[in-house]
Amino acid sequence: MDSAGTKRFRRPVEFTASLIALAKDLPAVELPPGSVVIADLHLDGEVPEDAEQFEALLQHLAKAPVLVILGDLFEYWLGPTQARMPGSLRFLDALRRFPGKIVFVPGNRDILAGAELEEALGSTILMDGFVGLVGGGERVLFLHGDELCISDASYLRLRKILRARTPRLLARNLPGFVTRALARRLRRHSAHTVQYKKQKAETGQDSQFANALVRAAGCSAVVVGHAHTFQETVFADGSKWYVLDAFGGKQDALFVSAQGEIQFGHALKSS
């Protein structure tokens, strides 16, 4: 029997309403000049080059007072067990050594990250995104971007389940074969999105919902990753929606300029 406490996820409209409510009350984070935002690095512990590239990137960005990682830092992240795997240690060490502040918003692939990653980040994971304060008080909303794919109802259901407290605790103690199956599901949604991005002007992300979230958060722009292809959209009300390239693309990073303005470019550009 269904009680109020076990109310199931029914329609995307409930999902969008709950996120619009959340957007009104997101944490605010100061992004001083020199701050950098990147997303979708997809680091894989089984690929040694990934560790070298990541160390080089963090060294390159070492002067950033705040580094924002907007989700899918890892190819997949399954919790405490993974933090102890040899392939993960270099990533975590590199994060620990970063001199500035790191702000992390999880993506669909690292939604199960918890205390084991927070220890290396030196900060609390911002599960639902945040409002960045730039320049003279301009407010910019930062999200991973998977939440904009509101036509994928089965993914939204999974997303909700993985974010609930009890299932998260359970998932973190599941046997390896179960968590690996979960990882495959988390990756499948991304593969789906990568397919979408091949069709121009179609990323799977809903622009009207992006606009609604910007308004709800009282922001002038929203910046996301997830779709892997840079995009700039100006809404009728003048607010803007930006999608970052996946790491390695020409516009894979947001920089806060000396004047406190947001600019886009390559994370590894020579400064």
Ligand SMILES: [Mn+2]
């Ligand atoms: Mn993603």
